[in-house]
Amino acid sequence: MRWWDLDPVMELEDSLFPDDAWSRGMFWSELADARHPAATRHYVVAEETGGRVVGYAGLAAVAGTGDVQTIATARDQWGTGLGARLLRELLHQATAFECHEVLLEVRVDNVRAQRLYERFGFEPIGFRRGYYQPGNVDALVMRLADLTAAPADTRETPGLQGTETTHG
Numbered sequence: 001m002r003w004w005d006l007d008p009v010m011e012l013e014d015s016l017f018p019d020d021a022w023s024r025g026m027f028w029s030e031l032a033d034a035r036h037p038a039a040t041r042h043y044v045v046a047e048e049t050g051g052r053v054v055g056y057a058g059l060a061a062v063a064g065t066g067d068v069q070t071i072a073t074a075r076d077q078w079g080t081g082l083g084a085r086l087l088r089e090l091l092h093q094a095t096a097f098e099c100h101e102v103l104l105e106v107r108v109d110n111v112r113a114q115r116l117y118e119r120f121g122f123e124p125i126g127f128r129r130g131y132y133q134p135g136n137v138d139a140l141v142m143r144l145a146d147l148t149a150a151p152a153d154t155r156e157t158p159g160l161q162g163t164e165t166t167h168g
């Protein structure tokens with residue numbers, strides 16, 4: 001993800017996270033910590049062949065612990081395996097950052113995302129009460145301890161024709 005991706009990213013962000021969308025400034029601040037020798041962030045976008053941004057994801061890595069900062073795919077891509085592909089890319093980068101574990105927070109009511117994470121071996125380890133504001137929705141905290149446990153990507157491949165993951 002580069003600064004010039006932020007217009008389409010913000011459009012997706014606003015529509016996919018209506019209650020707690022990140023601001024443009026939050027993305028700028030994350031990207032400032034990416035793509036340099038001491039980088040602690042890795043952000044990617046997925047583009048269709050024509051260049052439309054259809055998904056994005058970001059990882060933070062501090063002191064051997066990775067954190068999935070965000071992951072999202074356009075609604076018309078849901079179920080095609082794109083979310084899995086983005087997550088696999090973040091986990092690959094977590095290994096490159098020499099992380100021994102990866103954590104994430106997910107809304108307790110976001111069952112779809114939780115299923116995706118479970119499929120990759122993430123396990124629930126606790127709750128953060130009122131983490132999502134406004135609305136006072138709790139976060140489920142999930143942890144992946146074995147970064148080599150990602151499922152084979154045979155299921156996600158068919159839906160990804162014409163979609164390319166661009167490295168941030």
Ligand SMILES: CC(C)(COP(=O)(O)OP(=O)(O)OC[C@H]1O[C@@H](n2cnc3c(N)ncnc32)[C@H](O)[C@@H]1OP(=O)(O)O)[C@@H](O)C(=O)NCCC(=O)NCCS
Nearest residue numbers: 016071072073078079080081082083084106113115155156
């Ligand atoms: C959560 C999110 C990123 C998942 O993205 P996605 O592109 O739908 O993810 P996938 O297609 O890889 O997986 C979703 C489901 O489709 C299934 N699937 C994947 N490829 C498939 C295929 N080729 N055929 C049939 N089903 C398939 C997956 O197994 C998964 O099903 P499951 O829920 O039973 O495990 C997406 O729904 C999203 O952007 N949601 C809004 C933002 C959000 O909530 N982000 C997470 C914040 S924590």
